[in-house]
Amino acid sequence: MEARRLHHFQLPEALNATTPPERRGLRRDHVRMMVLDRKTGATAHAKFFQLDQFLKKDDLLLLNASRTVPAVLQAVRLRSGEEVEIRLAHRLDDSVWQALVVAEGVAVGERFIFSPSLTADVVKEQGSGPFVTLQFSREGAALYDEIYQLGEPVRYEYIHTDWSLDYYQTVYASVPGSVEMPSAGRAFSWEMLFRLQRKGVKIAYMQLHTGLSYLLDDSWRHDPRENHEQYMIPQETVEAVEQCKAAGGRVIAVGTTVVRSLETAVDAEGVLRAQSGWTNLYIHEGFPLRVVDGLITGFHEPEASHLDLLSAFVDPSLLYTAYQEAIDREYLWHEFGDMNLIL
Incomplete structure (x- = not known):
């Protein structure tokens, strides 16, 4: 099944975040956050460190522990x-x-x-x-x-400064292997994670090592189904998901990499299994999400396949409207930019 592509939108160049928040005078967890209701398309606006106001006891945050290598x-x-x-x-x-x-x-x-x-x-x-x-x-x-x-980290064409590798790591990354930063988790600080745990939000980890998507030459186009990435979901994470569901909590993936891994590891009966391997799963509008209830992600550029994945959570027309609002409100895009919580 082919996805209905999100309406093309024009992203002003000024909204490409070229500088880490820390170099703009912000803590990494003080970037802005647009909260999007996946059913109605309603939006709210906050700072990322206020995430605890939108989560509840027994929700589960799933983090990708893959560490960026200077590729x-x-x-x-x-x-x-x-x-x-x-x-x-x-x-x-x-x-x-x-x-x-x-x-x-x-x-x-x-x-x-x-x-x-x-x-x-x-x-x-x-x-x-x-x-x-x-x-x-x-x-x-x-x-x-x-x-x-x-090595040096992969830097995209909108980055004009040689920022060091430290700026391309999440605070909790532990297992080297990603050649491009799993950037949805970048805005987290340890203080924030501890505060969420005190509220009763659970935290679990898995790994997906991101592959190279920035190929320098537009003659090479990556179909998501041709992009095989290595993942590992441990048994303790499977048990955390089961406990979350049993307690009536929501499983919230931090990043599209987490969604892709979890939905790959579901068996024919719809049960999540601890496993490791390679995934080329293509998630799109109409895809039946069987594990993940919500998503924390950045803002994605026009025509990106990540938008197809977001369309599995939110109707593309609602997503398009929310993205236009984010542009109007001058949210910043990409790995050094602002965040989007979809619940």
């Missing part, structure tokens, strides 16, 4: 001596990654040199997609040590 690396191409940019895309195992090599004619058997102690060989060409597969000379924690020393 943009510089390497020397052994066969020519030229320096090339390599963008990590998906981790396949302890020493193998899919990657976007910003160079022509990359072939199996080529070697790239990142440092005196790190090289990578091309073991699979890109084929019909944009990525090659690289086998690194180091693995596990040793490879991550090199990546963190050598």
Whole structure:
């Protein structure tokens, strides 16, 4: 089933958040928040640190604990001596990654040199997609040590300053693997999370390592169904969801990555199962959400597939009206911008 696309809207360039809130004189949890009623389309407006006013005891917040890695690396191409940019895309195992090599004619058997102690060989060409597969000379924690020393975070075209990796992390991220920040959780502070827990809001974690979506070249277009991302849902999270539902609470996903993972892990009987694997689930208008009741997310650009996912929560016409209101009220877009709570 194809989704009915959200009406195209014009996003003024001034609403692209180019600067982290902390560099604009705000705490990260003091960005603005639009609250959207998924049934009626009614909106309310607050600051993100006031989230506790919209949640209730026994609600469950589900957070993506994936930590952002600095995925943009510089390497020397052994066969020519030229320096090339390599963008990590998906981790396949302890020493193998899919990657976007910003160079022509990359072939199996080529070697790239990142440092005196790190090289990578091309073991699979890109084929019909944009990525090659690289086998690194180091693995596990040793490879991550090199990546963190050598890499820079992925920065989108509207970001004009080389903000450090710290600005691309959530406070609770613990498991390295995302090449682009799971940004819906960025506005949380530990103080906020503790305050929510004191109110009786439960918190649980899962992981989805985000893949590379910013491909530099519009000739490569990612259909969501072609974007496979690695996820892991632990048993304690499944039990937290079951307890939340039994107590009459709402399961609120922090980010589209959490929605995608949870809805992937539902079996044929509609039961959430602890599991790990790869998901390419495409969620859209009319998709039967079986786990998630609400969503915390940022504001998404026109034509983004994330808007299709939001249309599973809110009728596209109501979502379009809310987005127009957000534009009129000058909410800020993207990972350094404002937040949208859908309940």
